[in-house]
Amino acid sequence: xxxxxxxxxxxxxxxxxxxxxxxxxxxxxxxxxxxxxxxxxxxxxxxxxxxxxxxxxxxxxxxxxxxxxxxxxxxxxxxxxxxxxxxxxxxxxxxxxxxxxxxxxxxxxxxxxxxxxxxxxxxxxxxxxxxxxxxxxxxxxxxxxxxxxxxxxxxxxxxxxxxxxxxxxxxxxxxxxxxxxxxxxxxxxxxxxxxxxxxxxxxxxxxxxxxxxxxxxxxxxxxxxxxxxxxxxxxxxxxxxxxxxxxxxxxxxxxxxxxxxxxxxxxxxxxxxxxxxxxxxxxxxxxxxxxxxxxxxxxxxxxxxxxxxxxxxxxxxxxxxxxxxxxxxxxxxxxxxxxxxxxxxxxxxxxxxxxxxxxxxxxxxxxxxxxxxxxxxxxxxxxxxxxxxxxxxxxxxxxxxxxxx
Numbered sequence: 382x383x384x385x386x387x388x389x390x391x392x393x394x395x396x397x398x399x400x401x402x403x404x405x406x407x408x409x410x411x412x413x414x415x416x417x418x419x420x421x422x423x424x425x426x427x428x429x430x431x432x433x434x435x436x437x438x439x440x441x442x443x444x445x446x447x448x449x450x451x452x453x454x455x456x457x458x459x460x461x462x463x464x465x466x467x468x469x470x471x472x473x474x475x476x477x478x479x480x481x482x483x484x485x486x487x488x489x490x491x492x493x494x495x496x497x498x499x500x501x502x503x504x505x506x507x508x509x510x511x512x513x514x515x516x517x518x519x520x521x522x523x524x525x526x527x528x529x530x531x532x533x534x535x536x537x538x539x540x541x542x543x544x545x546x547x548x549x550x551x552x553x554x555x556x557x558x559x560x561x562x563x564x565x566x567x568x569x570x571x572x573x574x575x576x577x578x579x580x581x582x583x584x585x586x587x588x589x590x591x592x593x594x595x596x597x598x599x600x601x602x603x604x605x606x607x608x609x610x611x612x613x614x615x616x617x618x619x620x621x622x623x624x625x626x627x628x629x630x631x632x633x634x635x636x637x638x639x640x641x642x643x644x645x646x647x648x649x650x651x652x653x654x655x656x657x658x659x660x661x662x663x664x665x666x667x668x669x670x671x672x673x674x675x676x677x678x679x680x681x682x683x684x685x686x687x688x689x690x691x692x693x694x695x696x697x698x699x700x701x702x703x704x705x706x707x708x709x710x711x712x713x714x715x716x717x718x719x720x721x722x723x724x725x726x727x728x729x730x731x732x733x734x735x736x737x738x739x740x741x742x743x744x745x746x747x748x749x750x751x752x753x754x755x756x757x758x759x760x761x762x763x764x765x766x767x768x769x770x771x772x773x774x775x776x777x778x779x780x781x782x783x784x785x786x
Contacts, residue, residue, distance in 0.1 A: 386702050388686075406707065409671045412664030413711025413759065414718065420657045420755050421719030427650040428751070429744030434646050435612065437577050438639055443474075443505045443606035444615045446638060447622065450629040454479070454601040461626060462605060468625065469618065474608040476503035479592040481603065484550040484562070485585065490539045494585050496549060498592025498602075505608045508573050508586060515543035515571035519588040527591035528570040532581030536572050545569050549585075551595035565595045576741070661759055664711065665766045668704050672770035675703060679774075693775040700771035701764070708763025712756050723747055 449455045458477050466472060479498035484491060499506070501519050509517040513533060521527045529549075531541060541547065547569065550562040567587065575581055593599065609618060615634035622632040636643055686696065723745050726732065730742040 388699050390706065405671045405674060409664065409667040409707050410711045412667045413661065413708055413763065414714040416661035416664045417712050417715025417755060417759050418719035419660055420654065421716065421752055422722055423653045423657050424751055424755070425723050425745050425747055426743060427653055428748055429746035431646050431650060432746050433744040434642065437575060438635055438642065439612055442635055442638060444609050444612055445607040445619060445622070445632055445634055446604055447607070447630050447632045448604040450631050454598060454603050456601050458602050458605055461630065465607070465622070469621065471610045471614065472607060473610050474503070474505045476500055476505050476606050477589065477602045478606055479589055479596065479598065479603045481596050482552045484552065485539070486548045486550070487539045487541055487545060492535060492539060495583050496592055497584055497586050498589040499586055500589055505606050507575065511573045511575050512571045513574050515569070518570040519586065521588060521591055522568060525566060527565060527567045527587050529567045530571045530573055530586040531569055532584065533572050533574040534578060534582045541569055543569050543572060549595065553596060563595050563597060565591065661762060665762045668707055668763055668766040669770060671707070672700055672704055672767060676700065676770050676774045696775040697771040700774050701767045704763055704767030708760050712759050716752065716756060
């Protein structure tokens with residue numbers, strides 16, 4: 382073993398020397414450990430939270446939505462779809478839809494809703510995989526009775542179950558004696574739950590022909606939904622679609638459509654690494670104080686080593702090794718604790734979340750490149766913390782040091 386590393390280890394963990402220095406050493410290691418573990422856990426939770434929200438919103442509303450500037454909707458959506466598919470790469474799905482405000486009534490219960498007409502064969506949402514009761518069936522019973530998919534929370538509030546018949550009022554502006562809403566009867570064919578409470582409470586699905594009839598839209602549709610292979614390209618493709626399609630097409634990415642939700646996620650995520658990094662900085666200052674105390678404790682030893690011919694750089698290396706040893710042990714233990722708790726939460730879901738967070742348990746996304754970055758930065762800060770104490774130790778004069786008691 383390198384004699385400098387051997388001496389550094391003896392200085393920190395020798396049972397025959399100062400117990401107080403050993404205690405402070407363990408406190409410094411604990412500080413680094415807790416800082417690294419807390420940062421890994423926090424970053425993994427916030428990354429998982431962001432991914433979960435993105436996946437749920439993207440599954441519900443698609444990556445890009447093209448609406449119309451005109452109130453009557455799009456009359457040539459099929460032509461636009463052909464043009465988009467032929468000129469833009471990376472599209473994994475595209476579908477027409479109708480979405481308008483309506484009112485649903487069951488017995489004495491009435492609720493305002495968004496009725497969304499979709500094509501079940503080309504629909505891009507994950508609703509078909511979120512059915513908890515009934516089936517994903519939107520085939521009309523006959524020309525006068527359609528089928529609906531309804532969110533669980535809304536179904537509970539209305540007292541609905543699969544097979545129940547409801548009345549839906551299609552709204553075209555403000556209802557009045559001269560603008561009476563169209564009425565259509567539907568049967569509840571399925572109940573879904575996506576986990577996004579605000580949307581499960583609001584959006585009800587039916588087929589496009591039934592919604593066109595209810596809202597008197599003829600063959601027009603509200604817009605076109607698009608899914609792409611890389612969600613991060615959404616804003617870029619929106620710019621391309623605006624130039625390609627022109628008026629009256631109005632494309633928007635999901636980041637624009639649900640800006641408040643994503644801003645909320647960013648607000649939750651942004652300050653966390655900064656705040657928790659302060660824990661590591663405190664641990665770094667602990668290392669500085671530990672090494673300074675160690676220098677004072679080992680003043681005579683430093684004098685002896687210098688009298689034996691150890692150079693100033695050699696003395697510096699001894700105390701740099703001390704600081705790095707504290708950092709390495711702390712970072713390794715921090716990774717073990719942080720990753721261990723993350724894996725435990727992934728497997729057992731110890732912590733449950735209120736509905737406010739759109740998910741039932743704490744989400745975890747382990748990004749190993751980020752974890753490596755945290756570990757490297759922590760070690761670098763530990764190295765920086767060793768420079769001042771090690772430099773001071775190297776400047777001691779051998780004779781004065783050996784007289785120090």
